Amino acid sequence: MLREDDEPGHAHPHPHPRPHGGHRPDDAGETVTIEQKVLAKNDLLADRNRTWMTQRGIAAVNVMSSPGAGKTTLLERTITALGGRRPLAVIEGDQETRLDADRIGRTGCAVVQVNTGAGCHLDAEMMRDALTALTPAEGALLMVENVGNLVCPALFDLGERAKVVIISVTEGTDKPLKYPYMFAAADLILINKADLLPHVDFDVEQCARHARSVNPDVRVLTVSATTGEGLDHWYDWLAAQR
Template identity: 80%
Template sequence: MARDITEESGDGAAGGASGETITLEQKVLAKNEDLAGRNRRWLVAQGIVAVNVMSSPGAGKTTLLERTIGDLAGRRPVSVVEGDQETMLDADRIRRTGCPVVQVNTGAGCHLDAEMMRGALTTLSPAPGSLVLVENVGNLVCPALFDLGERSRVVVISVTEGSDKPLKYPYMFAAADLIVINKIDLLPYVDFDVAQCERYARSVNPHVRVLVVSATTGEGMGDWYGWVAEQG
């Protein structure tokens, strides 16, 4: 993520006494933090709970959101921010549930940021007291660095991935308020140790909550809805 730009001196030599090193990452993150703070204050004032859902591609985020929307229908208003590099495919899936959704395509970008979130909220205009589910761009690195102004962060890992993912991507799991281990209906067919994954997760985030679910069959989803309700 970090890029250093060295301004060349007048004689063309880089890194001389007049050289100035600017760390772009720090500037980008500082601007993002300011915008995220504005988003957070607005969401709190409206009584809106925003949950940032992150994972590697294929972990089942969209299926989790689809089932959540259906099962929470009538309990509270729900809207969705869909983040992807390209296409409207996931937004179309959410739209078929009848839930308001806005697609944010990041192009070459590997994450949503606070400015994108602000634009999405403006477009969605979520009702006061509602739930906004944010499906971030699928990867386990960049989204962890960018605060959106959300209430909570959720990392979804599926049993089709390695149990050691928390060790390989520690920053993402350390930043999580909740870890959802998904696709447990596939446990008989894959080599995945749930208990070991939980131990690895708590080695980087000792107090994180871990839920075990199948968004496809509905197993464990009651615990997920309970956690969502606790957010406000």
């Protein structure tokens, strides 16, 4: 299942900004070429993942955010609310530990943990291996909790149906401007922890305007994974991902 010619592995140089020093000016072309090859290989694997899931009616949603924005809490609440409506499965991405996978597992949902070590994102090869281990049911909604990071996960296609970016109200209103590539890649933006709005300096409407300045057609929902505020709209959006 989901085979490729190369042996699987997780050594993956990828397009991060280069550290200062240690590179001669003529290294730049070589570095760009390596980065292009890495992304091209990833895109090929992502297309294979996408084809495999499409053939089985599996809709994968790639959930991305900075650490602490509430991804796992949102997934726990979503699984509880949607359980029984359609098959559900989760891929958990973290650098270390099974803490989040164990939380998801306690809901009774099928889950597999992917630890990236020093890696700051999931890639299509990791997604392929997770699919092999998880074998989601036909027609399943597959939620992928990516590594907490607002840069690298946006660069790597996993073969997903849609990308969701979560920003919490405890972060800055200007996050979409500071991390434009992430918000430009999003199909949906969730502004989470709405229950804390009376206690923090965060302008929901301004944040939405910033997001739409880099992604004019993106949908923005304000929710609270803790209280359930606004989550019916999130559930409706998920139901449309088929």
